[in-house]
Amino acid sequence: MSAPTRGSLLDLVQIVGRDNALSAREDLVPFAADAKVEGAAPALVLFPREEQQVCDVLRYCSQRGLPVVPRGAATGTIGGAIPEFPGAVVLSLERMNRIVEINARDGYAEVEPGVVCDALKAEARAHGLFYPPDPASADTSTVGGNASTNAGGLRAVKYGVTRDYVLGLHAVLSSGELIRTGVRTRKGVMGYDLTRLLVGSEGTLAVITRLILRLAPAPESVLTLSASFAGMEQAGEAVVALMQGRVLPAALELMDRASLEVVQAELAPGCEALLLIDCDGETQQVQREIEQIERLMQERGALQVEVARDQAQSERLWKARRSISPAIYKIKSRKFAEDVTVPISRIPELLRRVADAAAQNRVLNVNYGHAGDGNIHVNVLFDPDDQDERARAEQTVQQVFRITLELGGTLSGEHGVGLAKREALRLEIDPTQIELQRRIKAAFDPAGILNPGKGLPPR
Numbered sequence: 001m002s003a004p005t006r007g008s009l010l011d012l013v014q015i016v017g018r019d020n021a022l023s024a025r026e027d028l029v030p031f032a033a034d035a036k037v038e039g040a041a042p043a044l045v046l047f048p049r050e051e052q053q054v055c056d057v058l059r060y061c062s063q064r065g066l067p068v069v070p071r072g073a074a075t076g077t078i079g080g081a082i083p084e085f086p087g088a089v090v091l092s093l094e095r096m097n098r099i100v101e102i103n104a105r106d107g108y109a110e111v112e113p114g115v116v117c118d119a120l121k122a123e124a125r126a127h128g129l130f131y132p133p134d135p136a137s138a139d140t141s142t143v144g145g146n147a148s149t150n151a152g153g154l155r156a157v158k159y160g161v162t163r164d165y166v167l168g169l170h171a172v173l174s175s176g177e178l179i180r181t182g183v184r185t186r187k188g189v190m191g192y193d194l195t196r197l198l199v200g201s202e203g204t205l206a207v208i209t210r211l212i213l214r215l216a217p218a219p220e221s222v223l224t225l226s227a228s229f230a231g232m233e234q235a236g237e238a239v240v241a242l243m244q245g246r247v248l249p250a251a252l253e254l255m256d257r258a259s260l261e262v263v264q265a266e267l268a269p270g271c272e273a274l275l276l277i278d279c280d281g282e283t284q285q286v287q288r289e290i291e292q293i294e295r296l297m298q299e300r301g302a303l304q305v306e307v308a309r310d311q312a313q314s315e316r317l318w319k320a321r322r323s324i325s326p327a328i329y330k331i332k333s334r335k336f337a338e339d340v341t342v343p344i345s346r347i348p349e350l351l352r353r354v355a356d357a358a359a360q361n362r363v364l365n366v367n368y369g370h371a372g373d374g375n376i377h378v379n380v381l382f383d384p385d386d387q388d389e390r391a392r393a394e395q396t397v398q399q400v401f402r403i404t405l406e407l408g409g410t411l412s413g414e415h416g417v418g419l420a421k422r423e424a425l426r427l428e429i430d431p432t433q434i435e436l437q438r439r440i441k442a443a444f445d446p447a448g449i450l451n452p453g454k455g456l457p458p459r
Contacts, residue, residue, distance in 0.1 A: 001449060002065040003087040004043050012044060012089060015056045020047040020095065031071070031090050035137075036337060037079030037420055042069065042090040049095050051170060051178065051209045058207065059176025061089060062447045068174075069451050070203035072113065072145025075137040077337055078418030080149060080202045084453040091207060093144050100210070102127050108167060108184060109213045113144020120213070129215040132159035134251075135414075136322045144208050150200030152414035154251045154321070155278075157372030159216070161414065163199040170210035171198055174445040184212055197440075202416050203451040205444040219280035222250070223290045224314035227297035227305045228271040232256050232355070232367065235273035236348035238300040239371045242277075243344045245296065247289045251278040252372030253321055254347075259368040262327040263320040268304040275371070276321055278314075324368050325377070331364060332381035334390075336397045340404040341375040341413030350407055354378055357399040361392040375413035401427055417455045425457055 004012070013021040022028060022045040032041040048054045061068050067088040071081040083090065097114035104127045111120060117131075117138040124131045134153035135141055141151065143162075147169075152161040168182025182188065182195035198206055229235040235254055242252065253276040260267055260274055267274075275297070279289040290307055297305045308314035328335055342350045351367060358365035358380065369377040378400050382393035401411055401424060411424050425434065437456060442448075 001067050001452060004064075004066050004089065008060075008064055008066065009044050012046060012057060012060060015060065016046045016048050016053050020049060021045065031074075031092075032082055034074040034076045034079060034081050036077040037082065037418070039079055039082035039084050039419065040086045040088075042083050042088045043086065045090045045092055047092050047095045051096075051172070054091065054093075054172045054207055054209050055176045055178055057089070057091060058172050058174055061449055062174050062176060065447060065449060067449050067452050068207075070148070070207045072142035072148065073116070073137075073140050075135075075141040075145065076149055076415065076418065078412075078415045078420040080416055080418035080451070080454055081145070082419075084419060088452075093207070093209070094142065096144075096209065097142075099123050102129070102215075104129060106184065107215050109215055111143055111211050111213065113142060113147070113208050113211065115143050117141050117143055117146055124215050125218060128218055130218040131165065131213065131215055133162045133165055136325065143211055143213065147199050147208055147211055148201070148203050149416045150414070152370065152373070152375065154253060154318075154370065156370060156375075156414075157252050158248050158250045158280075163196055165214045166195055166199050166211060167214050168212040169195050169198055169208055171206035171208050173206050174447055174450045178209070179206070182212060200416065202418060202455050204441060204455045205450065207450070219250075221283040221286045222278055222280040222314070223286050224308040224317055225277045225279075225290055225293055225297075225305065226308075226317060227275045227277070227302040228268040229273045229275070229302055230270050232273045232351045233348045234301055235275055236351050236371070238275060238297060238302070239347055240345050241300055242293065242296060243372060245292070247279070247292050249277050249289075249293070249372060250280040251276070251370075253277075253369065254371035254376070255321065255324065255368040256366060258331070258364070258366040259324045259328070262330050262366075263323050265320055270303055276317055321368075328366055328379055328381070331366070332383055334382050334384045335366075336380045336382075336393055338378045338380075338397060338400060338411070339369070339375060339413050339415045340378055340400060340409055340411055341373070342404060342407045342409035344372075344374050346407040346409065347371060347374060347376065350376060350403065350409070353403045354400055357396050357403070361396045361399075363389065363393050363396050365396070370413070373413070374409070419454060422453075422455065422457045
């Protein structure tokens with residue numbers, strides 16, 4: 001790869017137009033970070049508005065070996081949308097933000113990658129439809145970024161993750177060639193499934209320029225229940241019992257006392273953990289399911305079980321849950337935010353062993369997450385000016401990784417690899433698979449210019 005010259009930067013600006021480019025040093029600094037990881041400021045930021053501009057930019061950069069980093073709203077936490085070294089061209093898709101079509105008859109939407117997730121949900125609701133993927137950052141993250149990382153979210157326990165709703169894509173290869181993958185139908189099995197390969201590839205294989213997304217019928221009714229417990233392990237056992245039953249909740253979130261305190265939740269006396277549960281569907285069925293869950297929680301020793309009185313109370317509960325991650329910075333200014341995932345039945349053991357590891361290393365630890373699919377956000381907090389505490393926090397994270405793999409889990413349930421976990425990939429994936437993934441990368445991006453350094457460990 002090469003560093004861009006002044007002449008090449010001017011050529012690239014000309015492709016998208018002066019109003020769609022940033023080159024002043026002070027304007028480039030914000031593009032050196034995502035929601036958690038810091039990298040290097042780019043040499044140039046481009047905001048294409050048309051698919052053809054993306055093709056032209058990539059063709060130009062491929063011919064000259066210029067590194068390109070695709071970017072959405074940069075709400076990710078693993079450094080996937082930032083340059084690792086100075087000199088890259090950031091390709092921000094946020095201005096390609098049109099909802100091209102909502103097709104209610106066939107149940108799909110066609111959108112550009114810069115559409116904000118909540119905006120698509122609102123437009124789908126206006127047509128009596130429902131876009132289920134629901135990352136906690138849905139009010140700011142884009143559907144293109146969600147697809148790039150295969151985002152999950154609060155409702156993945158019942159509805160699955162972003163990949164389950166992507167029927168097809170437009171994507172531009174590093175050579176500048178445009179490919180159209182997938183279908184607009186409910187089924188389709190022609191050839192290798194490049195759509196599912198590109199979703200979750202973190203912008204290392206191609207740049208997504210359009211998405212065809214499956215929509216579901218909007219549920220008639222939604223009810224929210226909260227259940228407090230005297231301990232995290234006890235709450236974890238309640239999750240296991242619920243997921244072994246006949247009721248499949250739409251969302252099932254677990255929060256420990258520390259995470260509840262940072263969002264100033266009202267807690268029952270003795271509460272050390274809280275479950276937040278949604279059921280959705282036909283009105284009478286939802287009422288029956290909530291009553292079943294209420295009985296189950298009481299049988300499992302809940303201190304208090306409450307069904308939200310109205311929509312406003314339900315929204316307050318969920319708003320508190322969504323705000324936990326940024327609120328944690330009230331405790332310590334830095335954190336390692338892991339998103340490990342284990343089989344449902346191993347959640348209680350994961351919570352116990354993580355607590356033991358944090359205590360052993362004398363660091364603060366906050367846990368919350370999507371317990372319904374075993375995805376627990378383990379946050380290990382530290383003061384960046386305290387090198388000893390940082391080292392103990394890093395040691396705790398390594399122990400959390402070992403525990404997760406021993407329990408049959410995975411090191412990332414939804415955030416991906418990016419820069420932050422590329423070395424950890426070796427712990428979970430064997431060398432043969434890593435080498436195969438390198439060959440796939442080379443087939444899509446022979447010049448190696450697309451999001452260099454992300455997703456795979458160096459040789």
